[in-house]
Amino acid sequence: MINFEYIRTSTAKAAVDAKTKNKAAQFIAGGTNLVDLMKKGVTAPQRLIDINALPLKEITNDSRGVSIGALVPNSVAAENKLVMEKHPLLSMALNAGASAQLRNMATVGGNIMQRTRCPYFYDITMPCNKRQPQSGCGAMDGYNRMHAIFGASDKCIAVHPSDMCVALAALNATVIVNTTKGEKKIAFVDFHRLPGDTPELDNNLAAGELITAVHIPANHFNKSYYLKVRDRLSYAFALVSVAVALEVNDGVIKSASIAMGGVAHKAWRLTEVEKYLIGKGTTANVFKDAAEIGLKDAKTYQHNAYKVKLGKSAIVEALTKATS
Numbered sequence: 001m002i003n004f005e006y007i008r009t010s011t012a013k014a015a016v017d018a019k020t021k022n023k024a025a026q027f028i029a030g031g032t033n034l035v036d037l038m039k040k041g042v043t044a045p046q047r048l049i050d051i052n053a054l055p056l057k058e059i060t061n062d063s064r065g066v067s068i069g070a071l072v073p074n075s076v077a078a079e080n081k082l083v084m085e086k087h088p089l090l091s092m093a094l095n096a097g098a099s100a101q102l103r104n105m106a107t108v109g110g111n112i113m114q115r116t117r118c119p120y121f122y123d124i125t126m127p128c129n130k131r132q133p134q135s136g137c138g139a140m141d142g143y144n145r146m147h148a149i150f151g152a153s154d155k156c157i158a159v160h161p162s163d164m165c166v167a168l169a170a171l172n173a174t175v176i177v178n179t180t181k182g183e184k185k186i187a188f189v190d191f192h193r194l195p196g197d198t199p200e201l202d203n204n205l206a207a208g209e210l211i212t213a214v215h216i217p218a219n220h221f222n223k224s225y226y227l228k229v230r231d232r233l234s235y236a237f238a239l240v241s242v243a244v245a246l247e248v249n250d251g252v253i254k255s256a257s258i259a260m261g262g263v264a265h266k267a268w269r270l271t272e273v274e275k276y277l278i279g280k281g282t283t284a285n286v287f288k289d290a291a292e293i294g295l296k297d298a299k300t301y302q303h304n305a306y307k308v309k310l311g312k313s314a315i316v317e318a319l320t321k322a323t324s
């Protein structure tokens, strides 16, 4: 058995101080990812800092947008009236994740920080540069059906598994972070990293920093849809997912924001597709061209080439569902 210490904190400052002092400590929120990782020996924090008593469970709204506290459970955020009215895309993405029981435990902060589901990361007998830097990548020449088609490196081809994060990327959210020097804000699209030479780093959160909330700015999107393609209808991670948010007036697209999940080390914004769609009508041909643009730079591995065709179909389907 691997022993660890456990402490509870009741303020963000105490939590950040405790983690800054002990680099081998980790925050625990719902525990739905961290405890699994500890049981499998993927991670062994010397101290767990329980943040569940922190006052980070509010969902608020003002003229600038909606803020969701880091400790709001995924199920509460998905069913919140403000979120459903103002950002139905986020509600759909949250409800597509995991299972009802898991969504009751999983928090917004923990969802952002969850680790990849690459089987080589979870299997401590296999090489994995993310789990153990410089040990190699088992997936590269192994079984890579679930893996990245965008932004991968020769060190890591893992994908970020979250559904919620795909919607937050499309909605131009900001992550609010508490540090020893006060509060800072990180644009959601810059929060997670590509693997490069340091795949052990999932994101740009520095040691000791605590996510306190996500902020979603007010927008003019009037059509949206989250499409998740998976092996089973529930309790399965995305093979490919698409979050679409559009502003459509008189059948013409005025603004567009699209992100894909299951394809990269982070939610993958399709900026070229967004540019292409502006000024276009909501027709099948436009959506087909958009899908071609979206997948044109995909790089596949032995078992995941199917994601290109699937990704194109998913883009067409998500755009069609959003506008129908």
Ligand SMILES: Cc1cc2nc3c(=O)[nH]c(=O)nc-3n(C[C@H](O)[C@H](O)[C@H](O)COP(=O)(O)OP(=O)(O)OC[C@H]3O[C@@H](n4cnc5c(N)ncnc54)[C@H](O)[C@@H]3O)c2cc1C
Pocket: 026, 027, 028, 029, 030, 031, 032, 033, 034, 035, 036, 051, 070, 071, 096, 097, 098, 099, 102, 105, 106, 107, 108, 109, 110, 111, 112, 113, 114, 161, 162, 163, 164, 209, 210, 211, 212, 235, 236, 237, 238
């Ligand atoms: C069987 C199963 C199926 C799943 N299916 C899906 C799915 O389909 N889609 C999907 O999106 N997710 C899925 N998940 C993942 C689930 O959404 C995550 O496990 C959950 O969101 C993590 O939240 P948590 O609060 O439990 O985090 P924890 O497990 O408590 O923590 C996870 C990580 O986040 C860090 N952390 C937590 N809160 C903060 C904070 N405020 N600031 C900084 N760091 C923090 C912790 O230190 C830890 O490293 C699934 C999980 C399981 C077990």
